[in-house]
Amino acid sequence: MTSENIPPTGVPSRKLAATSWLWPTTLADNLSRIGAWNLPVRQAALLFYQSALSLAYTQDDIPPVPGLESHVHLPVDLPWKRGAAAVYAVISRLMELAGNLSPWGGVLHPPEAPGLLESVAALWREAAPGWRLLVENVPGQGLRRHWPVIQSLELPVCLDVGHMMAFGQTWLPGLPGLWERVELLHCYAPGTETGKHSHLALDRLTPGQEDELRAVFEALPAKTPVLFEVFSEEDLRASLEKFYGLHHEWGTAP
Incomplete structure (x- = not known):
């Protein structure tokens, strides 16, 4: 499948997102480039992986981009x-900083203790922030205890299907x-x-991993x-090509 087979922006399909780090430039420039694409990607994941560096952003660093939705990947530290x-307090501040893009959600790597997750989630419930x-399945935290x-x-x-495949979390769908x-x-x-695990393009899936991904979809x-x-x-382009190619092979809608 070639890039010519990737539907352009505006073709009805499942919502697709790209990370906010695709080019070695500023966050604002990455967002602007994603927003300008004629590709079926209309959402950005704001990668706030590190607390201190992410809290140093201002709203000027995260400008509104017409037509671009967002969600936040919360810090791993x-x-x-x-x-x-x-x-x-860190989570809510980062979501406020991203306010120009009105993020619909924040992705959290859970702590080891379920009780601590419960306490944070209770604060979120009480605040009702909109x-x-x-909660993401991560290495060592497949969500069973949580x-x-x-x-x-x-x-x-x-x-996270990569974590599920790489870390023996095949019981998760159950x-x-x-x-x-x-x-x-x-x-x-x-990877294999x-x-x-690595974060490789979808064209690097093994046949067995393709079967696992089909079951997920x-x-x-x-x-x-x-x-x-x-x-x-x-x-990203290779992943989009493979994504649509697999759905064509499976005879399913993307």
Whole structure:
């Protein structure tokens, strides 16, 4: 499949997202370039991976881009040792900083202790900020221990298929009520080394991984956005081509 087969912006389909780091330039410039594309990508994932660097942004660094939606990937170094209030203060501040793009949700790597996740989620529920707090399956935290909290507080989930494939989380789809909670999918090829993963373009999937991905899309709600979690324009375009090519092979709508 060639890039000519990628539908342009405006063709009705599942919502597709790109990361806010595709070129080695500013966040604002990355967002502007994504917004200007004639590609079926109308959402950006704001990569706030590091707390201090992300909190140093101002709203001028994250300008509004006409027609571009957003969500936030929250820091992986949140101050969990300082307690739920400190963690939620960072989360809420970052969501405010992204306000020009009105992010619909924030993706959270859960702490080891389910009780701490519960405390942060309770603060989010109490604040009722208008954006979703999504819990992601990550290496070492496949969500099994956290599932009672996720269910009791009705938390949405970000399903990372690369983590699922690479870290033996193939039992995840069997969690009760999973699919009704999946509100974002992280999609990429994780590589083939057991217990490790990379963020590779989808054209690097093995045949077995393609079968796993097909099963995911057969269960995934049609309204769930898909983020191609790769970090270059080349890998994004290759992922889009493979994404539409696979759906053509499967005989399914993207």
